[in-house]
Amino acid sequence: MAEVRISEIALELGYSSKEIIEKANEMGLKKIKAQNSAVSMEEAEAIYNYVQTGELPQKLKTKSKIHSKPKKEIEILDDEEPIKKSKKEKADKPKAQKTVKPKKESVSKKTQEQKEEDLNSVKEPEEIKNEEVKKETKETTSKKDIKTEIKEELKPQDKDEIKTTKSKNSETPKKEISKEKESESRIKKVESLASLSLKKRRGLVIVKKKDEPKEEEKTEVKAKKEPTQRLNIGLDEIFSNTSSNLKKKKSPKKQPLNTRKESATKIEILDDRDIKDVEIDDESEVVLPDLTLSAINVENQQKEIKQQKVYRSAQNKFTNQETRSISRGVRKKHKKPVKKDEEISVSSIDIPKEIRVYEFADKLGKQPSEIISKLFMLGLMVTKNDFLDEDALEILADEFNVTINIIDEALKFDYTKDYDETKDDEKDLVLRAPVVTIMGHVDHGKTSLLDYIRNSRVATGEAGGITQHVGAYMVEKNGRKITFIDTPGHEAFTAMRERGAEVTDVVIIIVAADDGVKPQTKEAIAHAKAANVPIIIAINKMDKPTANPDLVKSGLSELGILPIDWGGEYEFVPISAKTGTGIDELLEIVLLQADILELKANPKRMAKATVIESSLKKGLGTVATIIVQNGTLNIGDNVVAGVSYGRVRAIMDDKGNHIKKLSPGECGVIIGLSEVPESGETLIGVEDEKTAKDYASKKHDYLRQKELSKSTKVSLEELGAKIAEGELKTLPVIVKADVGGSLEAIKASLEKLRNDEIKVDIIHSGVGGITQNDIGLASASENCIILGFNVRPTGDVKERAKERGVEIKTYNVIYTLLDDVKAILGGLMSPIISEEEIGQAEIRQVINVPKIGQIAGCMVTDGNITRGADIRVIRDGVVKFEGKVSSLRRFKDDVKEVSKGFECGVGIEGYNDMQVGDYIESFVKREEQATI
Numbered sequence: 046m047a048e049v050r051i052s053e054i055a056l057e058l059g060y061s062s063k064e065i066i067e068k069a070n071e072m073g074l075k076k077i078k079a080q081n082s083a084v085s086m087e088e089a090e091a092i093y094n095y096v097q098t099g100e101l102p103q104k105l106k107t108k109s110k111i112h113s114k115p116k117k118e119i120e121i122l123d124d125e126e127p128i129k130k131s132k133k134e135k136a137d138k139p140k141a142q143k144t145v146k147p148k149k150e151s152v153s154k155k156t157q158e159q160k161e162e163d164l165n166s167v168k169e170p171e172e173i174k175n176e177e178v179k180k181e182t183k184e185t186t187s188k189k190d191i192k193t194e195i196k197e198e199l200k201p202q203d204k205d206e207i208k209t210t211k212s213k214n215s216e217t218p219k220k221e222i223s224k225e226k227e228s229e230s231r232i233k234k235v236e237s238l239a240s241l242s243l244k245k246r247r248g249l250v251i252v253k254k255k256d257e258p259k260e261e262e263k264t265e266v267k268a269k270k271e272p273t274q275r276l277n278i279g280l281d282e283i284f285s286n287t288s289s290n291l292k293k294k295k296s297p298k299k300q301p302l303n304t305r306k307e308s309a310t311k312i313e314i315l316d317d318r319d320i321k322d323v324e325i326d327d328e329s330e331v332v333l334p335d336l337t338l339s340a341i342n343v344e345n346q347q348k349e350i351k352q353q354k355v356y357r358s359a360q361n362k363f364t365n366q367e368t369r370s371i372s373r374g375v376r377k378k379h380k381k382p383v384k385k386d387e388e389i390s391v392s393s394i395d396i397p398k399e400i401r402v403y404e405f406a407d408k409l410g411k412q413p414s415e416i417i418s419k420l421f422m423l424g425l426m427v428t429k430n431d432f433l434d435e436d437a438l439e440i441l442a443d444e445f446n447v448t449i450n451i452i453d454e455a456l457k458f459d460y461t462k463d464y465d466e467t468k469d470d471e472k473d474l475v476l477r478a479p480v481v482t483i484m485g486h487v488d489h490g491k492t493s494l495l496d497y498i499r500n501s502r503v504a505t506g507e508a509g510g511i512t513q514h515v516g517a518y519m520v521e522k523n524g525r526k527i528t529f530i531d532t533p534g535h536e537a538f539t540a541m542r543e544r545g546a547e548v549t550d551v552v553i554i555i556v557a558a559d560d561g562v563k564p565q566t567k568e569a570i571a572h573a574k575a576a577n578v579p580i581i582i583a584i585n586k587m588d589k590p591t592a593n594p595d596l597v598k599s600g601l602s603e604l605g606i607l608p609i610d611w612g613g614e615y616e617f618v619p620i621s622a623k624t625g626t627g628i629d630e631l632l633e634i635v636l637l638q639a640d641i642l643e644l645k646a647n648p649k650r651m652a653k654a655t656v657i658e659s660s661l662k663k664g665l666g667t668v669a670t671i672i673v674q675n676g677t678l679n680i681g682d683n684v685v686a687g688v689s690y691g692r693v694r695a696i697m698d699d700k701g702n703h704i705k706k707l708s709p710g711e712c713g714v715i716i717g718l719s720e721v722p723e724s725g726e727t728l729i730g731v732e733d734e735k736t737a738k739d740y741a742s743k744k745h746d747y748l749r750q751k752e753l754s755k756s757t758k759v760s761l762e763e764l765g766a767k768i769a770e771g772e773l774k775t776l777p778v779i780v781k782a783d784v785g786g787s788l789e790a791i792k793a794s795l796e797k798l799r800n801d802e803i804k805v806d807i808i809h810s811g812v813g814g815i816t817q818n819d820i821g822l823a824s825a826s827e828n829c830i831i832l833g834f835n836v837r838p839t840g841d842v843k844e845r846a847k848e849r850g851v852e853i854k855t856y857n858v859i860y861t862l863l864d865d866v867k868a869i870l871g872g873l874m875s876p877i878i879s880e881e882e883i884g885q886a887e888i889r890q891v892i893n894v895p896k897i898g899q900i901a902g903c904m905v906t907d908g909n910i911t912r913g914a915d916i917r918v919i920r921d922g923v924v925k926f927e928g929k930v931s932s933l934r935r936f937k938d939d940v941k942e943v944s945k946g947f948e949c950g951v952g953i954e955g956y957n958d959m960q961v962g963d964y965i966e967s968f969v970k971r972e973e974q975a976t977i
């Protein structure tokens with residue numbers, strides 16, 4: 046037999062020979078004394094193992110147990126014992142398995158003795174196993190220690206460990222026991238430790254199990270079956286649906302079941318055991334993966350079965366649905382290509398000028414999101430409800446490669462254009478009355494001139510009746526009619542004058558001879574020139590001794606209005622609205638001008654007129670003053686004027702007489718419109734009411750959409766501006782006026798009343814009296830006031846306004862109205878804060894007073910220093926601090942004020958950085974009401 050020297054073993058292990066000798070002695074190999082001592086191969090291996098693992102060779106351990114343990118232990122080593130035990134185990138197993146966890150606890154509570162008994166009676170194989178497997182078992186450990194260690198191991202494992210042993214290497218314990226018997230006998234025969242060790246190690250080789258006695262194997266198989274069943278239960282719980290199938294399948298296939306059993310047991314051990322034990326147990330580690338793997342396989346198989354079932358059942362269950370959804374999808378898919386075809390075929394689209402993103406997308410056959418994202422990529426942020434401007438449309442046309450034709454929706458209801466497209470026959474044209482507008486600066490005599498012309502007309506008794514303000518009237522001169530637009534001479538009426546200029550054939554600009562050219566004179570000339578309307582200059586107030594017509598002529602010449610007698614082309618007529626001097630001459634010149642203009646119209650066709658004023662009158666409804674420019678308007682004609690339409694129920698002339706028709710150039714009042722049309726609106730006669738209504742509703746829709754577009758079309762810059770505007774204080778107002786012209790003028794003036802801080806917000810305006818609705822609207826808006834011009838609230842409305850706390854302000858002079866609004870706006874504006882310096886003091890000494898801080902010894906150099914006053918500390922001309930005087934003393938007395946030339950002690954609130962040479966300036970802030 047080959048022998049190995051101790052020195053060789055030491056060299057191999059990297060230990061000193063002495064250490065190896067000691068270890069060998071510990072192992073009981075007392076014969077080894079020197080490094081030259083030789084041992085057998087088996088002994089060498091045992092030493093090697095012992096040194097490496099600290100594992101006491103089996104033989105020695107058994108020996109020690111034999112010595113220390115009671116007889117029972119020896120009995121276990123009897124030949125029959127393993128079988129008994131295996132039977133006992135069989136009987137115990139179900140219990141042990143079922144009560145794994147409780148037992149764990151109970152075991153832990155067991156007394157040392159009980160545990161020892163357990164160990165001796167039931168867990169003897171376990172002990173052996175543990176000895177084989179556990180690395181931590183040290184040879185140096187005393188018998189007690191070994192026991193304790195075993196107990197500790199058993200605590201968590203308890204009978205599971207037995208299970209483990211059986212399930213994992215089911216034969217192993219018995220094998221070990223049988224080996225134990227062998228080894229025991231070998232101990233008696235004093236066999237080598239090395240051979241014992243080798244056998245022991247071989248015991249771990251699973252393959253060897255097959256070589257074990259059949260009887261034991263059978264027992265093991267039986268033992269295995271139980272956990273199998275248990276496993277089935279566990280799996281059943283998990284895969285409840287498939288339990289029966291599994292059971293059926295498992296019964297004929299024992300081998301997989303075994304594997305599964307092993308794995309199941311292993312899993313259980315893992316659950317119950319300390320991880321440290323698992324980690325230490327190399328063998329377990331080696332075995333576990335295989336078992337786990339097989340378990341996974343089994344589980345996977347089961348899952349597969351389950352999944353297959355689920356899948357099938359899902360398929361079965363939802364087959365129809367799926368088919369349906371697919372078919373729907375298919376249908377959709379069928380549709381989409383159709384859409385795509387449409388998209389592709391869209392090479393040109395007609396869109397209105399005002400178009401929203403979703404409408405555009407619809408026209409293009411795309412999704413709004415597509416349009417939005419396209420524009421977003423190009424830096425335009427829109428929502429689907431936003432209107433697309435021309436830039437965006439241009440971009441989209443490029444992006445989608447489509448021609449976009451913008452159709453002006455306004456054309457759909459542009460009845461004026463339709464009317465003008467029908468050309469009049471030359472032979473039908475006749476001369477018509479010129480329409481004259483008088484413009485001029487305030488107080489230059491417009492009203493006086495108009496009054497004179499009208500009064501002279503009444504005075505001459507050409508027509509009877511009471512003269513009333515209808516916004517326009519006619520006079521006859523030399524058998525020819527002249528229509529005058531009665532525009533009040535106030536700046537606020539600019540807007541109306543602009544419209545007047547459009548309908549006007551001739552403009553008379555009135556300039557007071559004693560005043561000359563004024564701002565509004567210039568403005569009036571600008572309007573007349575813009576409208577390309579001939580201008581006649583009336584130099585008024587010639588009766589005044591201060592009259593200086595040359596002043597007027599020179600003033601107008603500077604504006605390019607040169608009189609004929611100065612070589613120019615403009616007629617300058619000196620008149621006196623007071624005396625009437627020159628007025629006939631003025632009218633004659635107007636007629637002359639009309640002749641030059643060859644004002645002709647076709648009285649045979651439907652009328653085309655301009656609305657001068659309109660209002661609601663009780664008992665009459667909408668009353669509109671119009672001037673007919675072409676055609677003839679008869680009672681019963683269907684007319685449209687913007688959003689207003691209707692059938693002419695009655696016509697009155699400027700004197701209030703009912704007449705049957707209005708000829709070209711004539712003015713009159715008509716009744717029958719659906720609603721109040723705007724001043725300056727064109728009115729035409731149409732063939733029937735439907736046509737009239739159609740035009741009106743189209744325009745209504747258009748305007749509404751335009752209004753909405755204004756509110757939604759917000760670019761980023763505008764958004765910023767709007768946000769900034771949110772900072773603006775606003776004065777919400779409701780404006781009601783007797784006539785449209787006044788209303789327009791007031792609105793225009795109010796809109797001008799704004800600055801960076803404040804503005805007027807006209808939340809509602811209308812022609813007519815103040816109504817309950819207006820009160821309701823005003824009370825719904827905070828601080829809203831109602832402005833009435835030439836209207837008065839009636840009893841009920843007044844009552845309601847009082848109840849709701851709504852302020853109604855009524856006026857008959859626009860100036861007053863505007864002045865009042867200005868005052869209110871001024872009140873809303875931030876006050877103007879101004880500062881007034883009241884004194885200065887020079888710091889000459891700085892004293893630090895504990896708990897109080899700095900006190901400056903000062904000399905007041907100017908004005909006064911007052912306690913509580915605002916001050917600023919100035920160092921080298923630079924403001925270092927602003928605050929308040931906290932204390933002011935003269936000598937030891939607190940004082941309120943110290944005047945120039947006196948010394949004082951000054952404390953400043955929250956400031957302790959005063960220096961000699963600093964100045965303290967005292968000032969007061971004054972608030973002033975701002976005005977707009």
Ligand SMILES: Nc1nc2c(ncn2[C@@H]2O[C@H](COP(=O)(O)OP(=O)(O)OP(=O)(O)O)[C@@H](O)[C@H]2O)c(=O)[nH]1
Binds near residue numbers: 587620
């Ligand atoms: N002496 C004299 N006074 C005149 C003449 N025409 C007008 N006035 C006076 O001038 C003042 C203003 O006249 P209006 O006719 O009200 O002037 P207006 O341009 O209509 O003024 P507004 O309506 O405020 O724009 C009145 O006091 C008239 O009496 C005139 O020819 N001679």
